[in-house]
Amino acid sequence: MAYAATPTGTGAHPVASIQDTETPAQRDARMAWWRAARYGMFIHWGVYAVPAGVWHGKPVDGAGEWIMHDARIPVADYQQLPAQFDPTRFDAHAWVSLAKAAGMKYIVITAKHHDGFAMFDSKASAFNIVDATPFKRDPLRELADEAQRQGIRFGLYYSQDQDWTAPGGAAFGGHWDKAQDGDFATYLHTKAIPQIRELLEKYHPAVLWFDTPTPDMTPQLAAEIVKLLDRYPQLIWNNRLGGGYPGDTETPEQHIPPQGFPGKDWETCMTINGTWGYKSNDTDFKSTTVLLHNLVDIASKGGNYLLNVGPDAQGVIPPPEAERLQAIGQWLKVNGESIYGTGPTPFADPHGRYSATQKDASGKPAWVPTWDWRATRRPGKVYIHLFEWPTGAFHLADAKLHATGAYLLADPRHTPLAFAQHGAQLDVQLPAKPLDPIDTVLVITTADPVPR
Structure with missing residues (x-):
């Protein structure tokens, strides 16, 4: 995670996006399920769950999924982690069932985070969970199929810009290893765009969630990705692609805007504890009261709540996170009418x-x-x-x-x-x-x- 504002475009986009060409009625129809949902599950899961916030016996400050960046881990060393990643307790049915019991209407899971490790069977890069780990299974395939069975919309997060293990991939603050050096456009065309194509063709996500665009993502390069996105006219994607493309949704992170974004579709993403990816020493879990009040506050301003869980290296969602989600789900069984499909407050009190x-x-x-x-x-x-x-x-x-x-x-x-x-x-x-x-x-x- 970590938010970087999308550059504001000037003039026409090099390639028109669906948002540029659809009518207001078409947009309303495309966004209808998402606007009614109000509540979804974010899942940050990757090989960074193996170190779980600790490197060479020392805790590393920052988010769990940023450990490679924050500890300046060399590429060769980080690439040894998949050999230790065997999440045999992963259960797609249990994860999707938890989301459903929590009252969530959609799931968005990290297909590739900034460390460049793909959590799916990718032909574009062998640095993936099927080829590089003893697990040898594709959790995205299992989750996509289970979500369809249980009636939950399935979405994917993809770090299109930052990639700390692929030559040429961007890195906030610059590279720290010669192995990262290379041409960004080459990285984009040889890894990122082929993987985005794989995700769209194989898993048919309802949502594609981009992250942390840098100036490397020029309008012309972003347009190469938009060409793919435009093949899927029902796809919803956020405002973090870069290159001046606004996407569909505003994405405030770890906070709720005082007035929301009147007239726009928006979604607050937030953690249950302090980090997105799993950290063994992060036990500062928000209470059920705080989480539920956040959901209501966001809905009262016309937004969605994308609440994160960070499974561990065995594939288990931490029990304190699951317990809070189940408690919210019990409340929604009784009171869901006041959340799903509702509009924002009609009153002026800013609270x-x-x-x-x-x-x-x-x-x-x-x-x-x-x-x-x-x-x-x-x-x-x-x-x-x-x-x-x-x-x-x-x-x-x-x-x-x-x-x-x-x-x-x-x-x-x-x-x-x-x-x-x-x-x-x-x-x-x-x-x-x-x-x-x-x-x-x-x-x-x-x-x-x-x-x-």
Whole structure:
């Protein structure tokens, strides 16, 4: 991971992308399933799970999947790791079943990260899990087939720009080994583009997730990739290809934008602990409450939540991650109506403020959210997600809607709640205790459609 902004293009693209040529109606149809999904599983898994954040007996700072870069590991040494990679406990059925139990609607897994190691059977490079490991199996094939069986959309992450083991591949901060030297365009045409072609032809992903474009990815070189992408008119791809191509989705990483991206499709990707790829010493797992509140906050701003798991070298998703996903899934079984297929809040309350003292990663005033409540909507209903339980009644000061009823979503009888509305002032009487300690959803039915 690690975000690098896509350069802004000027003028026409060398090759028109699907986003350049489709009509608004065609785009809406192509993006419909993704917009309704709201929640997906990111999987960072690769040969970097073998060192698991430790090199020569010493912990390496940074993300687990960046260990080669951060420890400046020579190419020849890193290429010895696949011999130790035999994830015999990998179970595609278990992984996809976990995603489904978590309420996730799609999966995106690393086909090749920046270390250049392919997690699939690639004819373009022998540095892959089938040819270079004792495992000899293609986990992407197994996952793609299992996802289809279980009705989960299947997507692939591919590091098109950085590649630390292929001559000519880019590396943030520059190369550290002579074996990395070479021509970027040659790397692109001999490895990256052939592998992207393999992924599209063999696995038919619904999503292709690019990452960390550098200036090496010129508009002309990016256009060579776009030629491939345009052969798959239903494909959804993000804003990290480079070369001035905006793709389909904005990709804030490890944070939730205060207002989201109004009018755009966007997806926050985030870790459950501190790293994407597995690190044995990273046990700082976010609580179920934090993760669920993040999901609701993102949905209330019209975005998707791509939540990461980092399986270990045996092919096991860490139990603390699985436990949190299953707990969220239990909540969604009851309250999923308030997330899937919903639109952003109809209310003006920003639920937070910009700090006068704290700064964010870019040096700007940090956004400090207030974890009181959020709202999502669909025609005829507004869902109030109550993180803090009000005493007596829930009060809305800017309810520019005509309420016709109210009930708690987790109440199987949908017992009507008393309410009073005077202009934009709405008060709903609540029971003494919430039905869920993390988020009890109050449903307000409306006479007007409250359009998305």
